[in-house]
Structure formats: C-alpha cells, structure tokens
Amino acid sequence: MTPEPEPELRDALLAAVPSLRAFAISLSGQVDRADDLVQDTLLRALANLHRFEPGTNLNAWLFTILRNLFHSEYRKRRREVEDPDGSYAGRLKVQPEQGSHLDFEDFRSALAKLPADQREALLLVGASGFSYEEAAHICGCAVGTIKSRVNRARFRLASLLNVEDIDDLGPDSMTRAALQG
C-alpha cells in the first residue's frame, strides 16, 4: 500500500527529524508532545508519499504536515482545556533536562507569550531557514501576512526582552553623548 521508501528517502526523512523536532518543540513548548507530533508527521508523510512532488522541497512538505497536525490538535485540546497560553508558558520552563540552558529561559518564555501565528511565522523564517514565500505556503496564507507576523513577533520579543534598551548604546546615543560632552 505504502510506496516503498527508498533508502535515500529514508535518509532524507531521518535527516529532517532534527529540524522538525526543533520546530515542534518551539511551537508546542513540550518535548513529549513535540516528539509525538514528529512521529505522526513521519507516518502521515509515508502514507502520502504519492502526493509528494519529487524535486520540490521535502522539508517544506514535512513542515506543512507537522504544522497542520499541530493546529488540528491544538484546536481539539483548546476545546478540552482552557487557558492554553498560560499552560504553554508554564510548560516551556519545565524542560531543563533536555539540555536547555538558563540563557535561553528568558527567550523561551518571551517566545511563549507570542500569539501562535506569530511564533510560527518567526520560527519558520527566522530559525528554520524558509523564505517568506515558503513560509506562506506552509501556513497557507499570503506572503504579506507572514512578513507582518514576523515583524510583529520580532517587535514583541524585543519589547519583552528589553532589547531596545540595550540599543541605546548604539551609534545614536553615542552621537548624543558626544554632542553633550
């Protein structure tokens, strides 16, 4: 029934796992759930191999599957559990055994405060290496929408992390200081 996965394809799928996991963990904030998502993604991909157009971006295809699985599951869970944002933020902090360092704790919790669509767009473009066009394709929305979400995500992160304060040390303030001195 399933078309025979050639060794190269198996290797390609295996090679995609680290980036799928990184995306799923960052998206869901939970390693266990992320691994279930990745597993479901692989199974679904294998069952639908005939739909994959050879020569197109395998990673983008896999990310699309994972993203859709995440959202359908998220909608289901949302009906069951209230306060999804709060629990997400709480969960993000509880994964130090996965080798995450304290350095990233602030960043993770800031990321958790973003609306899901912004977080997703930023992860695709800013971390997973997809173009705006590819990210738009993966999320099923317009390129402009992705750009806007990425901008907003960055802006929000900057204010959450007080990045802009640090920027006062930039050329502008130096010029100001020079003029004052």
Add this chain to the structure above:
Amino acid sequence: MDTAKVGHTFPGRDGKGTQMTVDKGNKLARAVLENSRGDKLATDPKLDTGSQKRIGDQLRAMYDELMQQPVPDRFRDLLDQLDKKNGAKEGSQ
C-alpha cells in the same frame, strides 16, 4: 532586511529612468511608491537592524541547541521498521 532596500532608486541614466509611463502615470506611481513605504512603517512597527539582529541571533542560538539534540531512537526505529515492512531489508546501522 527590508530596510536595506528602502533606499533603492530607479535607474535614471538618461534622466528618463523614473518616467515609467505617461506623465500622468508617473506622479501616481511615485505617490503609490511613497505610500507603500509609509504604510509599511505605519501598520507594522519595525525594529532597527541592531535589535532585529539580536533577536535573530538569540532565536537561532536557542534553535541550534534543539537541533543538536540526538535524534531519539523511536524515529530511527520507525523508519527502519518501514523499510523492513516493505521488504527492503536495509541493514544500515
């Protein structure tokens, strides 16, 4: 990154470069161009490049750390199993 492109101008070697259409259209084109720049800044708050870079660096650092994690055996097993099921008994690993 987009901010870098804001300074882009049309090639005007012969002095006519910016006149893409008839005179009437030219004014309109310029207005639209300026407008779209303005819109971008107005609707979406835009970070300066320094802050953008810092955010980007932190994001990638966090992400790289996740990427470095060893692939759990379950995925290798899953793909190996499928190989066997399909008769392509690959003794890899």
